[in-house]
Amino acid sequence: MVNNMEKQQIIQLLHENGLKATLQRQIICEYLFNTDEHPTAEQIMQKISEKYPTISIATIYSTLKNLKEKKIIHELEFSNKLPSHFEPNTNPHINIICPKCHDILDFESETFTKFWKLIVQEINRSPERHVIDIYALCEKCQVKK
Amino acid sequence: MVNNMEKQQIIQLLHENGLKATLQRQIICEYLFNTDEHPTAEQIMQKISEKYPTISIATIYSTLKNLKEKKIIHELEFSNKLPSHFEPNTNPHINIICPKCHDILDFESETFTKFWKLIVQEINRSPERHVIDIYALCEKCQVKK
DNA sequence: TTCTTTGCAAACAGTTTGCACCTAT
DNA sequence: ATAGGTGCAAACTGTTTGCAAAGAA
Numbered sequence: 001m002v003n004n005m006e007k008q009q010i011i012q013l014l015h016e017n018g019l020k021a022t023l024q025r026q027i028i029c030e031y032l033f034n035t036d037e038h039p040t041a042e043q044i045m046q047k048i049s050e051k052y053p054t055i056s057i058a059t060i061y062s063t064l065k066n067l068k069e070k071k072i073i074h075e076l077e078f079s080n081k082l083p084s085h086f087e088p089n090t091n092p093h094i095n096i097i098c099p100k101c102h103d104i105l106d107f108e109s110e111t112f113t114k115f116w117k118l119i120v121q122e123i124n125r126s127p128e129r130h131v132i133d134i135y136a137l138c139e140k141c142q143v144k145k
Numbered sequence: 146m147v148n149n150m151e152k153q154q155i156i157q158l159l160h161e162n163g164l165k166a167t168l169q170r171q172i173i174c175e176y177l178f179n180t181d182e183h184p185t186a187e188q189i190m191q192k193i194s195e196k197y198p199t200i201s202i203a204t205i206y207s208t209l210k211n212l213k214e215k216k217i218i219h220e221l222e223f224s225n226k227l228p229s230h231f232e233p234n235t236n237p238h239i240n241i242i243c244p245k246c247h248d249i250l251d252f253e254s255e256t257f258t259k260f261w262k263l264i265v266q267e268i269n270r271s272p273e274r275h276v277i278d279i280y281a282l283c284e285k286c287q288v289k290k
Numbered sequence: 291t292t293c294t295t296t297g298c299a300a301a302c303a304g305t306t307t308g309c310a311c312c313t314a315t
Numbered sequence: 316a317t318a319g320g321t322g323c324a325a326a327c328t329g330t331t332t333g334c335a336a337a338g339a340a
Contacts, residue, residue: 020294020339041329056297061330063295079222079229080304083329094264099273109267115260119239122254125281128244132277136270165314167320186305201322206305208320225329228304 005033017070027052028063033088038076038095038104040083076104076133092116092130098138105138150178162215172197173208178233183221183240183249185228221249221278237261237275243283250283 010029011021019025027048041060048055064086067073076085076095085104094107120127155174156166164170172193186205193200209231212218221230221240230249239252265272
């Protein structure tokens with residue numbers, strides 16, 4: 001979990017970024033900032049339906065789009081058939097993704113951080129965004145195999 | 146250009162991988178293995194229409210899918226709205242992608258190769274696939290800005 | 291009040307699929 | 316001969332959009 005945010009902090013964060021603190025946005029942020037999951041829009045929808053059954057999938061997408069534009073969250077994009085996943089960790093880091101069950105794990109280490117700085121220096125441009133994904137079977141799927 | 150392949154080599158490559166060497170596949174491979182571009186299915190379609198006007202987009206997609214399954218080519222997948230790009234370079238390498246014009250450049254260096262091995266060791270799983278994308282404005286788009 | 295956001299359904303775009311015909315081996 | 320490939324159009328799916336009603340500032 002990157003941040004463990006409470007209601008007041010969330011409202012403040014939204015306002016700081018020029019976003020109106022609607023109930024829907026608060027609930028979406030509350031979930032997203034307090035989980036290690038990397039949920040899809042649909043998964044967020046289902047989670048939130050418990051508390052807020054009338055929320056629409058278009059609102060989820062719209063909120064996620066807003067948060068992404070403000071660089072508050074990061075979108076993990078895959079192929080056309082697979083839905084995007086979202087997470088609040090916006091530091092460059094590796095996502096270890098299971099090709100079977102699509103479970104996603106964040107990976108950060110000193111070696112990686114040091115290494116990545118060197119690479120970015122070598123490339124000598126200002127990166128807007130970093131996507132570093134390693135596809136490897138998770139422990140559960142490795143056993144099942 | 147990773148490989149500069151001639152007709153005979155392409156036919157052999159297809160056969161080695163248990164794929165029938167149809168004319169369509171030969172032409173697709175011939176283009177893909179002899180360019181530094183990272184074309185989309187649609188771009189391949191347009192290029193190939195010159196030589197082979199009756200080819201269908203479904204055939205392109207099907208061939209690309211086959212080549213990918215045999216690990217002969219690599220698919221660069223983006224968001225749902227953007228089409229995938231394809232390239233014959235299947236070694237772990239960085240793709241430097243321009244967020245404006247979507248131009249894609251392969252980047253490999255000794256530093257990268259050395260460190261990537263270390264990182265993979267640290268993670269201690271057998272990766273099936275690596276996706277390392279850096280989004281940074283290309284020179285052309287930087288100027289225009 | 292004013293400007294933004296919500297929520298619904300319809301639209302969108304890249305990709306896949308079903309199926310009849312064709313072709314490489 | 317026959318397993319596998321092609322090509323068309325229709326289907327699929329995650330995401331976006333237009334618009335009227337509701338809500339935050």
